[in-house]
Amino acid sequence: MDFFNQTGKLAIGSRLRMLTDKITVDAAAIYKMFGVDLKPKWFPVFFVLSQGEAKTITAIAKEIGHSHPSVSNIIKEMVAKGLVKETKDKSDGRRNVVMLSAKGKKMSNSFAEQCIDVTTAIEQITRQTRNDLWRAIEEWENLLSDKSLLERVKEAQKERVSKDIRIVPYESCYQSAFRALNEAWITAYFRMEEADYKALEHPQEYILDKGGFIFVALYKDEPVGVCALCKLNNPVYDYELAKLAVSPVVQGKGIGVLLCEAVVKKAKELGGKKVFIESNTLLKSAIHIYRKLGFKELPEYHTTYERGDIQMELILEE
Numbered sequence: 001m002d003f004f005n006q007t008g009k010l011a012i013g014s015r016l017r018m019l020t021d022k023i024t025v026d027a028a029a030i031y032k033m034f035g036v037d038l039k040p041k042w043f044p045v046f047f048v049l050s051q052g053e054a055k056t057i058t059a060i061a062k063e064i065g066h067s068h069p070s071v072s073n074i075i076k077e078m079v080a081k082g083l084v085k086e087t088k089d090k091s092d093g094r095r096n097v098v099m100l101s102a103k104g105k106k107m108s109n110s111f112a113e114q115c116i117d118v119t120t121a122i123e124q125i126t127r128q129t130r131n132d133l134w135r136a137i138e139e140w141e142n143l144l145s146d147k148s149l150l151e152r153v154k155e156a157q158k159e160r161v162s163k164d165i166r167i168v169p170y171e172s173c174y175q176s177a178f179r180a181l182n183e184a185w186i187t188a189y190f191r192m193e194e195a196d197y198k199a200l201e202h203p204q205e206y207i208l209d210k211g212g213f214i215f216v217a218l219y220k221d222e223p224v225g226v227c228a229l230c231k232l233n234n235p236v237y238d239y240e241l242a243k244l245a246v247s248p249v250v251q252g253k254g255i256g257v258l259l260c261e262a263v264v265k266k267a268k269e270l271g272g273k274k275v276f277i278e279s280n281t282l283l284k285s286a287i288h289i290y291r292k293l294g295f296k297e298l299p300e301y302h303t304t305y306e307r308g309d310i311q312m313e314l315i316l317e318e
Contacts, residue, residue, distance in 0.1 A: 045071060045074050046078070046108075057075060057098065078104075084098050085099060158254055170226075171216075174214075212229050219253070226244070229270075237274045239275050244289075275314040278311050295314045
């Protein structure tokens, strides 16, 4: 079809649905041809019960890979048609089991003949194709059980977006972005404090000249994130990871992780042994990043900022 030539694999769901619809229409006609009063969607349940053993709805659902509510609804429809009956489980009177009724068993004889002819027709189609659809479906099912299509699309998006992201050293031209990005998140949750004003208005004097470093994240050449590595005059900690801020417009693209990774890498290059962080537990995304990078929460707090309610450390590997 020209439409699918235009969309390519993007329309795989629509194409599979069209194929399913086409087969389902034929299936209904085939049931009628064999005198089998069965809806196509009942097939998995009917097939399982045609083997002769009474089963619970839970067991059927597990066997055919359907949800319990879905199987329960199918059973109700088949009971209404007189094809299935429910009885108490002989081994456990608290449970109900279902089995084919006399009418259902009689229909299963015609159903068995239908299965032979349908299988023959499908095998004929298979021999006329270059690719084994049945095997391909199984391969897709296995691959998607390992990693869903959604997860794969997220990875593809991250890889594509990463090509537009660059982490660069701070330059004076980024001073306004450094302040604006930090001020935006601080005022969204808390209030600006004196230490904030000093560092954000004079990063050269209060961070860089003291032996610190600042990284800037560029997305399509626009500054959208910042993070600082501040040199500490502390007997325990060499550096502090601070002033992490990412624009809400680009959050979810992994920019915060890239910035923090760049800061930690720089701390190692500068010979640091321990990196300190002061933050607030309201900032769940930031705390998640810190923990992901190996930061551990400290039991005692000696906060610099009013908003600080969690302090963490990272011991750098040799």
